[in-house]
Amino acid sequence: MKKTWGVVALLVLGSGAFAAPLTLERLNQSLVSEKSSWQAAPNKISRMTDQEKKNLLGLKLDEGFGDVFKPTAKTRAAAAVPARFDWRNKDGVNYSSPILNQANCGSCVAFSAIGALETQMNIVNKTPHSPWSYSPQHLFSCGGGACQNGWHPMMAVQFLQKTGVPDETCFPYQSGGDGKDLACSQTCSDASKRSLRITGYSQPSFFFQDANAVKQALLKGPLMTTMMVYEDFLFYKSGVYKHTTGDQLGGHAITLVGWDDNQKAWILRNSWGEDWGEKGYFRVAYDDSSGIGNQTWGLEVPNLNGFVTLGGLRDQSVLSGTVEVKLESTIPGTKVIDVTVNKNGSPIYWDQGHSGNRMSVDTTQFPDGTYTVVAVANTASGKIPSQPKTIYVLNGAHQGRAEFVNLVEGETITDKKELEIKTQGSPVPFTEIKFKAVNLATGEENIRSTYTVLPEMIMLWRAQYLPNGDYRVTLEASVGDKVKVSTTPIRVKVSH
Numbered sequence: 001m002k003k004t005w006g007v008v009a010l011l012v013l014g015s016g017a018f019a020a021p022l023t024l025e026r027l028n029q030s031l032v033s034e035k036s037s038w039q040a041a042p043n044k045i046s047r048m049t050d051q052e053k054k055n056l057l058g059l060k061l062d063e064g065f066g067d068v069f070k071p072t073a074k075t076r077a078a079a080a081v082p083a084r085f086d087w088r089n090k091d092g093v094n095y096s097s098p099i100l101n102q103a104n105c106g107s108c109v110a111f112s113a114i115g116a117l118e119t120q121m122n123i124v125n126k127t128p129h130s131p132w133s134y135s136p137q138h139l140f141s142c143g144g145g146a147c148q149n150g151w152h153p154m155m156a157v158q159f160l161q162k163t164g165v166p167d168e169t170c171f172p173y174q175s176g177g178d179g180k181d182l183a184c185s186q187t188c189s190d191a192s193k194r195s196l197r198i199t200g201y202s203q204p205s206f207f208f209q210d211a212n213a214v215k216q217a218l219l220k221g222p223l224m225t226t227m228m229v230y231e232d233f234l235f236y237k238s239g240v241y242k243h244t245t246g247d248q249l250g251g252h253a254i255t256l257v258g259w260d261d262n263q264k265a266w267i268l269r270n271s272w273g274e275d276w277g278e279k280g281y282f283r284v285a286y287d288d289s290s291g292i293g294n295q296t297w298g299l300e301v302p303n304l305n306g307f308v309t310l311g312g313l314r315d316q317s318v319l320s321g322t323v324e325v326k327l328e329s330t331i332p333g334t335k336v337i338d339v340t341v342n343k344n345g346s347p348i349y350w351d352q353g354h355s356g357n358r359m360s361v362d363t364t365q366f367p368d369g370t371y372t373v374v375a376v377a378n379t380a381s382g383k384i385p386s387q388p389k390t391i392y393v394l395n396g397a398h399q400g401r402a403e404f405v406n407l408v409e410g411e412t413i414t415d416k417k418e419l420e421i422k423t424q425g426s427p428v429p430f431t432e433i434k435f436k437a438v439n440l441a442t443g444e445e446n447i448r449s450t451y452t453v454l455p456e457m458i459m460l461w462r463a464q465y466l467p468n469g470d471y472r473v474t475l476e477a478s479v480g481d482k483v484k485v486s487t488t489p490i491r492v493k494v495s496h
Helices: 024-033 050-055 108-125 136-143 153-162 211-218 231-235
Strands: 010-012 038-040 060-062 069-071 084-086 200-206 223-230 236-241 248-260 265-269 281-285 295-300 308-311 317-319 322-329 336-343 346-353 358-362 369-379 382-385 389-393 399-404 417-426 432-439 445-450 456-461 469-479 483-486 490-494
Touching: 024 038, 024 231, 050 248, 108 136, 108 153, 108 223, 108 248, 108 295, 136 153, 153 200, 153 223, 153 295, 200 211, 211 223, 211 248, 211 295, 223 231, 231 236, 231 248, 308 369, 322 336, 322 369, 336 358, 346 358, 399 469, 399 483, 417 432, 417 469, 432 456
Parallel strands: 236 281, 317 389
Antiparallel strands: 010 060, 038 236, 069 456, 084 248, 200 295, 223 248, 223 295, 248 265, 265 281, 308 322, 322 358, 336 346, 336 369, 369 382, 369 389, 399 417, 417 456, 432 445, 432 469, 469 483, 469 490
16 A cells, blocks of 8 residues: 655655746735735745755655644633744844854755754753854754755754764854865864753644743744745745745745744744844744744753753653663763652652663552653752653553544545544553545555644644545544554545
8 A cells, every 4th residue: 555644754845847937027916905913025945946946945854834723712722922923033032043144955944953053052051152053964864864855854853963063163154155065084184072952852743833821932942843935935024924925835844933923924944044034033933834833942041051851761752661761961070860750740750870771660550541750860069950751651451442423434525624633541641643534446545643732633734735536535643653443444536
């Protein structure tokens, strides 16, 4: 059976030929007609050739970028966040690092990651003067990116955690000049010693549209995110952008730094230089079709005074049996590390060890359920905690179900459809839900999934982009690799 979508099955958007270019005159007519809240002007980006524009959009996006899950009105949580937040002005301090320019190379993912990394370092280490300058060339060339083929954000994040990235002088950025790739062997000989590794990462949203969740994550630091670029975006000068006219050009990676509820807009930094947009930044309407915020990555970085962490334990992990974690502290004077497992805010387990040691924890001593784990470094100057991790313990049986609410056998779907979904999982919730539509004539699979699973949720299925025919549709809900529950297949017809 042929698969057409998956986390590792990637599609390079923007690889096709451009249609007749959008002119500023036609765009301004549309902006006036639509009473748009943003202004357009010619700039170096809008004056580029078709090929040069294409070179800016080197994001490898998972196929089905526009098909997203989202909460229902009933399950949409109200976030306790301010009406406006911006890391460029947090309590009067600008924590954002300088705007960079990727130029003539599809390296936007690397620049999105470096922008998030440098800003997060400023936040954690309280250095608003931004002394950090990390190498996007090293991250891109050594991580597997290519100017003409682009890269994927998850690959950049995983490289930052496993290998890290050195300073800019180790491997200065050059690919933007001629659009040519550089071999990783051209980096400095002591790159490994000069590299900073992130201590972890989060995915506040994965094919899930939830502004409140993204805002909560932004309170901790900037987020890498993705968007679909349309022709009119290239002309952006100022204001709150919302797609007005022009064709899709391709995928792009940028960095979220804040929001403004009064303007109903996200605040982002680009990597096209300071003379584009609002000195390199831009604002986008919450309800714009570009998909900003539907996929996000947050970086956890070390405090240069030291950090403590539990190696091998990912947030949202599903655990059973005996689990081994590595205690690690770079905080000077760490004597021992305490590990505490909490249930509903109260400690139910405690152990202690030294940095560099491995600790085995028998999860069968805990009732199945949801827990929080924290490591605390005991130092001469006090106790310093790690980032808390949420874990799910599941040693016994799991009871759960998933169902479509508004999809019936034999239904004909002519356009996009908002599928209503209900789930129930006990004693731990489902950690992933997957939608599958199999073309019965060709065997081709249309698959969409998310790691955010709510009791009631919606999935936007853009069936109008699929070939006409009969499809077998199912939902598959899972708890890590421990449990998998599938619905009874429903046969539907796509006809448009």
